[in-house]
Amino acid sequence: MSLQSLGTQMLRVDAREVPVELALHPRARRITLRVDKARGTLRLTLPPGVSESEGLRFAGRQQAWLRRRLSELPQAVPFADGAQVPVLGELHTIRHLPDARRGVWRSAGEIRVSGEAAHLPRRVRDHLKREARREIAARAAPLAGQVGRRHGRITIRDTASRWGSCSARGDLSFSWRLILAPERVLQYVVAHEVAHLREMNHSPRFWAVVDQLIDDVETPKAWLRRHGASLMRYG
Incomplete structure (x- = not known):
């Protein structure tokens, strides 16, 4: 129950x-x-x-x-002008440019945001979600091909309990906050969930599939154990 x-x-x-x-x-x-x-x-x-x-x-x-x-909880980092936010592990400074009229874009180590200040947090969050979807989708399809499978729908969520999941139908779900982690960590989580398209378990056979998809498993796993909770403080 x-x-x-x-x-x-x-x-x-x-x-x-x-x-x-x-x-x-x-x-x-x-x-x-x-x-x-x-x-x-x-x-x-x-x-x-x-x-x-x-x-x-x-x-x-x-x-x-x-x-x-x-x-012991990490200090919150709101999405605000001047805040530093990692994108694929590289720190970027949020810069509010109200008159630019270009939406949100990254340039020279900055996340530049046009429009009214009241909309800045939502626009940064939406931008990071789009970046997460783009980066994850670009990795999922070729990895699925390597294991002879095709994945279903990709969903981007804000989950607190898991970084990714794979349904019995082959649909994949990921936390958008993976875009904040180093690239090798995002790559590992995508490989982990794609491996479930072959093995819906965590048996030795499953980890053998993961090893086929990514060279280094232990380093990103260790990073998530040590630093994963800190990604929740952004926004």
């Missing part, structure tokens, strides 16, 4: 109000509290018979632990 969402409450940690996502797990035996590093929120899971108020009191008693864990 799956988690049942109970909505979101706010919890005070020192002078800070932190969102807490509450969920009921029918097989849980105790209250669990964890920090979602990707979104900067808390997840409070309750077993049957424990009320939301009791769960929130439990969370409120964990001030020292929460203070320490929240302090």
